[in-house]
Amino acid sequence: MIRLVFAYLNERRLTTALNVLLLAIAVAMLVMLLQFARQSEARFLDGAEGIDLVVGAKGSPLQLVMSSVYHLDQPTGNIPQDALNDLRGNPMVASATPLALGDQFRGFRIVGSDYGLFSIYRAELAAGRRFDAPLEVVLGAGVARETGATLGQRFVGSHGLSAEEGGQGHEATPFTVTGILAPTGKPIDRLIVTSIESVWDVHGISHEDDARLSVEHEHSDHDEDLHGEHEPEITSILVSYRNPAAAVRLPPAVNRNTAMQAASPARESVRLLQLFEPAIEAVGFFAALLAATAALAIFIALWNAIRAREGDLALLRVMGASRAQIFMTVLLEGTVTALLAGGLGVVLAHGALSLATRSFASLSEAGIEAWRLGLDEAIIVIVALFLGAVAAAIPAFTVTRKKLAPTLSRNR
Amino acid sequence: MVESPVRKNPPPLELNDVTFSYGNRPVLDCLDLVAENGEHQLLIGPSGSGKSTLINLICGFLTPDRGTIRIAGEPISEGSETERDAIRRAHISVVFQSLRLVSALSIADNLALAARLARKPVARADIHALLDELDIGSLGAMKPSELSQGEAQRAAIARALIVRPNLLIADEPTSALDDKNAEIVASLLLDQADRHGTTLLLATHDARLRSAFDTVVDLNSLPRTVTA
Numbered sequence: 192m193i194r195l196v197f198a199y200l201n202e203r204r205l206t207t208a209l210n211v212l213l214l215a216i217a218v219a220m221l222v223m224l225l226q227f228a229r230q231s232e233a234r235f236l237d238g239a240e241g242i243d244l245v246v247g248a249k250g251s252p253l254q255l256v257m258s259s260v261y262h263l264d265q266p267t268g269n270i271p272q273d274a275l276n277d278l279r280g281n282p283m284v285a286s287a288t289p290l291a292l293g294d295q296f297r298g299f300r301i302v303g304s305d306y307g308l309f310s311i312y313r314a315e316l317a318a319g320r321r322f323d324a325p326l327e328v329v330l331g332a333g334v335a336r337e338t339g340a341t342l343g344q345r346f347v348g349s350h351g352l353s354a355e356e357g358g359q360g361h362e363a364t365p366f367t368v369t370g371i372l373a374p375t376g377k378p379i380d381r382l383i384v385t386s387i388e389s390v391w392d393v394h395g396i397s398h399e400d401d402a403r404l405s406v407e408h409e410h411s412d413h414d415e416d417l418h419g420e421h422e423p424e425i426t427s428i429l430v431s432y433r434n435p436a437a438a439v440r441l442p443p444a445v446n447r448n449t450a451m452q453a454a455s456p457a458r459e460s461v462r463l464l465q466l467f468e469p470a471i472e473a474v475g476f477f478a479a480l481l482a483a484t485a486a487l488a489i490f491i492a493l494w495n496a497i498r499a500r501e502g503d504l505a506l507l508r509v510m511g512a513s514r515a516q517i518f519m520t521v522l523l524e525g526t527v528t529a530l531l532a533g534g535l536g537v538v539l540a541h542g543a544l545s546l547a548t549r550s551f552a553s554l555s556e557a558g559i560e561a562w563r564l565g566l567d568e569a570i571i572v573i574v575a576l577f578l579g580a581v582a583a584a585i586p587a588f589t590v591t592r593k594k595l596a597p598t599l600s601r602n603r
Numbered sequence: 604m605v606e607s608p609v610r611k612n613p614p615p616l617e618l619n620d621v622t623f624s625y626g627n628r629p630v631l632d633c634l635d636l637v638a639e640n641g642e643h644q645l646l647i648g649p650s651g652s653g654k655s656t657l658i659n660l661i662c663g664f665l666t667p668d669r670g671t672i673r674i675a676g677e678p679i680s681e682g683s684e685t686e687r688d689a690i691r692r693a694h695i696s697v698v699f700q701s702l703r704l705v706s707a708l709s710i711a712d713n714l715a716l717a718a719r720l721a722r723k724p725v726a727r728a729d730i731h732a733l734l735d736e737l738d739i740g741s742l743g744a745m746k747p748s749e750l751s752q753g754e755a756q757r758a759a760i761a762r763a764l765i766v767r768p769n770l771l772i773a774d775e776p777t778s779a780l781d782d783k784n785a786e787i788v789a790s791l792l793l794d795q796a797d798r799h800g801t802t803l804l805l806a807t808h809d810a811r812l813r814s815a816f817d818t819v820v821d822l823n824s825l826p827r828t829v830t831a
Contacts, residue, residue, distance in 0.1 A: 192716075194708075194712065194716075195705065195707065195708060195716060198705075198707035198708050198712070199707045201707070202706070202707040500706065500707075503705050503706055503707070506699075506703075506704075506705060507705065507720070508688075509662065509691075509697050510716070510717050510720045510721065510762075511688065511691065511692035511717075511720035511721045511722075511766075512720050513685065513688055514684070516720075595659075595664045596659045596664040596665050599655075599659065599664065599699075600655060
C-alpha cells in the first residue's frame with residue numbers, strides 16, 4: 192500500500208509539490224524563528240555568564256552591555272583608567288576586567304584587556320601563548336577560522352568597530368598573533384584580544400607602562416593627528432561580585448557617586464529579549480497561519496483526489512482492501528506530504544540561515560550558527576505531520592463511509 | 604428436522620431462496636442458483652434486469668432481504684462486513700466493464716497489489732508469466748491509461764486471475780468492446796477459466812456470447828431454481 196501511496200502522490204505530482212512547498216515554507220519560517228530565538232537567548236545568557244555588572248560611560252545601559260559584553264554595539268564612551276583601580280579596591284568586587292575598544296581587523300573587534308577576560312569566558316588556548324609584549328594578540332576561534340590567520344602572522348588594525356566603517360589603518364603598529372583560543376561558543380570567539388597598553392600604543396596615547404608589560408616605544412609614527420594627546424582611558428569594566436549583597440549596593444553606588452553608569456547584563460538581556468518578543472510572536476503567528484493554509488491546501492487536494500479516484504478506491508475494496516486499509520492509504524498520503532514538507536522545511540530553514548549568516552555580518556557576529564539542529568525542530572516536524580494527518584483524516588473518513596454498491600454502479 | 608448432508612467440496616457459488624428489493628421495487632425473488640467447480644455460467648438480461656444487483660449480492664456488497672448466498676460453502680450473505688470482506692478476498696475476483704485497474708500503478712504493480720490484498724503473494728516472475736499468457740507481456744511496466752481498451756481488459760483479467768480465485772465474475776466485460784475484441788475477451792475468459800480450473804460467472808446483455816457457455820441464466824425469464 193505504501194507503493195500505492197507514492198504512486199498516487201506521483202500521479203498528481205504538481206499538486207503534491209505545491210502542497211509540500213507551501214507547508215515547507217511554514218515549517219522553515221518556524222524553524223528559523225525558533226533557531227533565531229533560541230540561539231540569541233542562549234548566546235545572551237551564556238555570553239553574560241560570569242559578568243555581574245558592566246561599568247562604563249553614561250548613556251544607554253543596554254548599549255553599554257551590548258558593546259562590552261556581546262560586542263554588538265558602539266560603546267557609550269570612555270572612562271578614566273583610575274576607575275579600574277577604584278573598583279579593584281572595592282571589597283564588594285571579586286574581579287574587575289578592563290576593556291578598551293576602538294579598532295577592528297576585517298570586522299573583528301580588537302579588544303584591549305587583561306588575562307581576566309580569558310577567565311570570564313573560560314577561554315583556553317588551542318595554540319601558541321597569551322599576549323605578553325605590546326602589540327601581541329590572541330585570536331578568538333571564530334576569528335582564526337574566518338580570517339585564516341596563523342601564529343606569528345602580522346596584521347594591521349583599522350580604526351572603527353566594524354568592517355563597514357573602514358577607518359584608517361594603523362600601519363605603523365602592526366599586531367602579531369601569538370595565540371589562538373579554543374572555541375567557547377561565547378563572544379570571545381569573535382574577538383582579537385590584546386593588552387590595554389597595546390591599544391593605547393596604537394592610538395599614540397602615552398601611559399605609565401605596567402611593570403610586566405613595560406616596553407619602550409617610539410610614538411612618533413602613531414596617528415596622533417587623529418587622536419591628539421589623550422589621557423589613558425578605557426571603555427568599560429566587567430565586574431563580578433564577591434557576594435550577592437553587592438548586587439544591591441554596588442550599582443546604585445556607581446550610578447550616584449561617579450560620572451559613570453553601572454548596567455546589569457542579566458537585566459539588559461531580559462529587556463532586549465522582551466523588545467524582540469512582539470516581533471517573534473508576530474512572525475510566529477504568521478508562520479502558524481501559513482501552516483494552517485498549507486493544511487487546508489492538503490485537505491482540498493486530497494478531497495478532490497479521492498473524488499476523482501472514487502472508482503479506484505472501490506476497486507481496491509473489491510480486490511480485498513479493508514475500510515481500514517483504504518483509510519490508511521488516504522491518511523498516509525497526507526502524512527507523507529507533511530513529512531516531505533517537514534524535511535524540506537528544515538533543510539530550507541538551515542539553508543536560508545546559512546545564506547543569511549554569510550550575507551549579513553550582523554547575524555554571524557551575533558553568533559547565529561546556521562546548521563545547529565535543535566530538538567524543537569523535531570517537534571515542529573511532528574506538528575506538521577499532525578496537520579497533514581488531520582487534513583487527510585476527513586477525506587479518508589468520508590471515503591471509507593461510502594457504500595460500495597452505489598459507487599460500483601456509478602463506475603463499473 | 605433433517606440436516607442437509609455436508610459436502611466435502613462445496614460449490615463455489617450457491618444461492619438459496621434469495622430475495623432482494625430496493626425499497627418497494629423487487630429485483631430478485633426467491634432465486635436459487637448453483638455454479639459448480641469449473642463451470643461457465645452466463646447471466647444474461649437487459650439493463651435493469653438485476654445483473655449488477657446479483658453480482659453485488661454475490662460479492663457481499665449488498666445483503667439479501669431473505670435467503671443465503673454461500674461462496675465455497677461460506678455464507679457471504681451473513682456476518683459482519685469484515686467477515687464478508689474475508690470471504691470475498693479468499694474466493695472471488697471481479698472483472699468490470701470499465702473499472703479495470705488502479706490508475707496510478709503499472710500493470711505489473713496492479714497484479715502485485717491484487718495478490719497482496721488477497722493475501723496470496725506471488726513472485727514477480729509469475730506475474731510476467733501470466734501477462735505473457737494473456738499476450739500483454741510487454742505491457743507490464745505501462746500505466747492503464749497507456750493501454751487500448753482491449754489491452755486494458757486483458758490486463759484486468761490478469762489482475763483477476765493472479766489471485767487464483769474459486770469464482771471469477773465478469774460484469775459486462777465486452778460491452779465497451781467492438782465485435783472482434785468482444786470475441787477475443789470472451790474466449791480469453793473462457794480459456795483462462797478452463798486453464799486455471801476457475802468457475803466463471805459472466806453477466807452481460809450481449810447475446811453474442813450465449814453459445815459459448817455451459818449454462819445460461821436469463822434474468823428476463825427467470826426460473827425459480829437454476830442449476831447446471
